[in-house]
Amino acid sequence: MxxxxxxxxxxxxxxxxxxxxxxxxxxxxxxxxxxxxxxxVRSYIYRYLVNSYDFINSSFAVAPAAGYPYLISHPEKCSRGGDRKAGGEEVLLLLFVKSSPDNFARRQAIRDTWGNETFVRSQLGERVRVVFALGVHPDAGRRQWMQRALLREDRVNGDLIQQNFVDTFHNLTAKLILQFHWGHRYCPRARFLMTADDDVFVHMPNLVRYLRGLLNSPAGAKDLWVGHVHRGSPPIRRKDSKYYVPHELYPWPSYPDYTAGAGYVVSGDVVAKIYLAMLALNSSLYIDDVFMGICANAAGVSPREHVYFSGEGKAPYHPSIYDRMITSHGHAADVRWLWRAVTERTLQSSGFMQNLYSTAARAMLLCRPYYQNTYSCAAAFA
Known part of the structure; x- marks a missing residue:
């Protein structure tokens, strides 16, 4: 005892x-x-029970403001070597890469890999135009030297689009407006516009295949906005967060639905709608993907989920993922390696056992018990 x-x-x-x-x-x-x-809880109640975003056209309405002047631009980018009608030749995709002035190596890696226009034209049979959107260097002491370096880079590559705003996190909305203004004005015949970060990997063969399928579908490619969708997300009120938004700037408990800013695609007709909405709405909200959601809501455009557009996470390294991926975030140093992996890969036979193995491998990688902000578990079976 x-x-x-x-x-x-x-x-x-x-x-x-x-x-x-x-x-x-x-x-x-x-x-x-x-x-x-x-x-x-408040955000989801507002999103799914109230869902009244009528503030868009009232509290966010402002008089149109003058845009920033262009320091580097290429108005002829969409009209070279082909149809020189107003608006240039028809291209499948105008792809903006959001970059910072310092990121020379990232831009060159993209030019050498998935952003290579010549590869897409010769191997995939489509016209794409890839340009880099940026502002001026935030350090005033380095700005003049950096600007000379950017001009030299642009003389060699001819693919920088720069406006005279300070390139910081709080000016990402200005960079978003730059993309839609330039696309609307200088490349109106692009069938699609894509925006992506400079640490995003884009599986260009899969993306081109997907866009072709949209164009050939019975519904066509209208009112399209596709990516990794955030629904019912609340504003972050913690002052120590990078994404802090005060009540004075955004007093409501939930954002409209929006896609992760790492990479998404809109159809050509949506470009014009979003640009017109941007002219009429207050752009002081510095989280660019949320501001995109506000503009799209005002324009009557809703985001569409695609399971192989990544959020903030990096896709797992595995052949069964490469076969289906469209974007993956967080690739600042391994872009060239990943490009070789996806372009040199010989597709396996599509028999029952191979499909079963690929599905099982994706399920093991994506259906984990903890949250992973890249592809959802549904991607394993899509």
Whole structure:
């Protein structure tokens, strides 16, 4: 009896210590946990029960503001070597890469791999135009030197589009407006426009195949906005967060639906609609993908989910993923390696056993018990 009592006593002490540790942790983290849970509950109630974004055309309406002047531009980019009608030749895709002035190596890696227009024309039989959107260097002391370097880079490659705003996180909305203004004005015959970060990998053969399928579908490619969709996301109110948005700037509990800014595609007709909405709405909201959602909501355009457009996460390295991926985020250093992996890969036979193996491999990689902000579990079976 004495031995059993001691064992029970030790067990109870362990339980008490564990319970005390959990309670202490909850007390320390409660404010943050409570804020996180409450904000998401409120956001989802607003999104799925109220869903009234009528503030778009009232509180966000402003008089049109003058845009930033262009420092580098190529108005002829969509009219070279072909049909020189107003608006230039018809291209399948105008692809803007959001880049920072310092990121010379990233831009060159993209030119050498998935952003190579010659490869797409010769190997895939389509015209695409790839340009890099950027502002001026944020460090005033380095700005003049950096601008000379950018002009030299552009003389060699002819693919920089730059406006005279400071290239910082809080000016990402200005960079978004640059893309839609330039595309609307200088490349109106592009069937699609894509925007992507300069650390995003784009599987160009899969993307071209997907866009062709849209054009050949019975519905055609109208009112299209496709990517990794965020639904019912709440504004972040923590002042220590990069994405902090004060109530004064955005007082509502939920954002309109939007796609992750890492990479998404819109159809040509949507470019004009979004650009007109941008002229009439307050662009002081510096989170560019959210501002895109506000403009699209005002224009009557809804985002469409595609399971192989990545969010903020990096796609797993596996052949069964390469065969289907369109974008993957977080590739600042391995773009060339990944490009070789996807272009030199010989597709396996599409028999039953091979398909079963590929599905099982994707399920093991994507259907994990913890959240992974890249492809959803549904991508394994799509």
């Amino acid at each position: 004495f031995v059993n009592f001691r064992r029970i006593h030790k067990c109870q002490c362990l339980q008490l210590a564990t319970t005390s540790l959990v309670l202490c942790t909850l007390m320390v983290c409660w404010d943050q946990l409570d804020h996180h849970m409450v904000s998401h």
